[in-house]
Amino acid sequence: MRVLIAGREGQVARALVAKLGAAGHATVALEPPALDITSADSIAAAMREATPDLVVNAAAYTAVDRAEDDEATALAVNATGAGLLAGAAAAAGLPFVHYSTDYVFDGTKGAPYTEEDAPSPTGAYGRTKLAGERAVLAANPRSVILRTAWVCSPDGGNFVKTMLRLGRERPQVSVVADQHGAPTFADDLAAAVVAMAPRLVAAPAGDAAFGVFHLTGAPHTTWHGFAEAIFAGAAARGQKAPELRAIATHEYPTRAVRPADSRLDCGKIERIHGIRAADWRAGLEACLDALAGPRTGRADEGRG
Template identity: 45%
Template sequence: MRILVTGCYGQVGYYLTEQLAKNENVSVLALDKEHLDITSQKAVQATVTEFQPTIIINAAAHTAVDKAEEEVELSHAINCNGPKFLAHAAQSVNAAMLHISTDYVFEGNKEGEYTETDITNPQGVYGESKLAGERAVASACEKHIILRTAWVFGENGNNFVKTMLRLGAERDALSIVGDQFGGPTYAADIASTLINIAQRINQGEGIEYGVYHFSGLPHVSWFEFADTIFDVAVEQGIIVKKPSLYSITTEQYPTPAKRPNNSRLSTDKITQTFSVEASDWKAALENIKAYTG
């Protein structure tokens, strides 16, 4: 199995590279934006033609949700054109394309969990660009898996867990949004899920290509997520005292880009198809000291 990983220094790309390096039966080419500009179709095609991957995993993305409202062209270049070029290149060498997407493709006002067949209606540039990327991948490459996820965190990169630990060490009280709900998702679990699917494809199993949701359980609000983070941090001696937490509304914490109130993703399909269980985000916090490095 020959796997090309893009965005290898991102939250998920880091773990993809780390986990794949342990498999002697896999030849991996892991590239960051300095070594492969996915917005250049010529560069993408040249790399794919030379390496001849059997699987391409695209973990590269413009994930700065608020900045995307201003950096519209850049967001679409990275989140739409890049995946499109990779998918065309994958098709040209008969490779499968695995692509990471987001809960932001939905409006975020549904009651209950979003399924893969629910109507998409992004509310900002980031979601629009990611949805355009999904459609481009599906159109350009027959063998494609689009994996939507949400609330990603891990020991590598910037994320909510690291922000909370930093602020908790600096302040006695914090106000956290309590009316947005979703499933925190451990980046290493996303990586292992993608590798699991890649192995199934490589083994020649009958794969149901298309869109899948993968995120964490149980679903919580940002306030509840923060509350758990601080409980674990105090228990393990990372911080001496838990800050006082106050639940606020989305209206009380305005941002340039609109956040979905509901980011709950149903993971039933991926569990039934690939026997992949939802990410256990509470277990991922057990090594919380690693998030402070």
């Protein structure tokens, strides 16, 4: 199978190239200027050259706070571009996979969100990603939307790498303890595409394989709980861990409002595709192995 991936250097794109390649699939991963998803001409040229069986969109505008002041650019990439790419895949008779976000919800439900819950984004990033979901589904009925959250990997910028850096630089680190969700490792998001791909390529429009699905790690935690696990893992690898202080969201103001409780229910993707939410603690161990080397001792991992 040949897979065209929009995006090349991001966390998920890198994981896709590795996982699909390991499964024996050929990949063509492109980003601007080789593939500009906001340009129909650029998309058409990439499609002609790649001749894919499946198209995956791992390109996105993800600067959550900057999007508040640059929503037009975020919309061009996250919505208009996503729709153009999905439409090009549809015109070629191909299925399409698109990544979305927990930010399409406002975080006030008080329980994990299902795919049936009505989205209600609170900021520009969430609005543009929701617009992208709708554009993709309108352009290509053979599309899968994978909503995820708190993505991390050994590549790129993410919470794990930020905590490791702060732990080296500071004796004390403060982390928000009243925002609930689940870390998700890019390898697991890529593995889901590998698992789904054969069915997506074969299935017709209207098949239950297509639609919106939630996929994050498990179990649910808080940013503070995640940080505890990161520092415990770092300590077990011989690194000095800082004092970790729990704070409330209002003590760490940001330009964009974050959902307070963006836990996602991942039952649908397990029922339809047989894909279970992966334990993020295992993903964290693999990530820390890559970033800090193997464990050299024992440490109790905090949970939150």
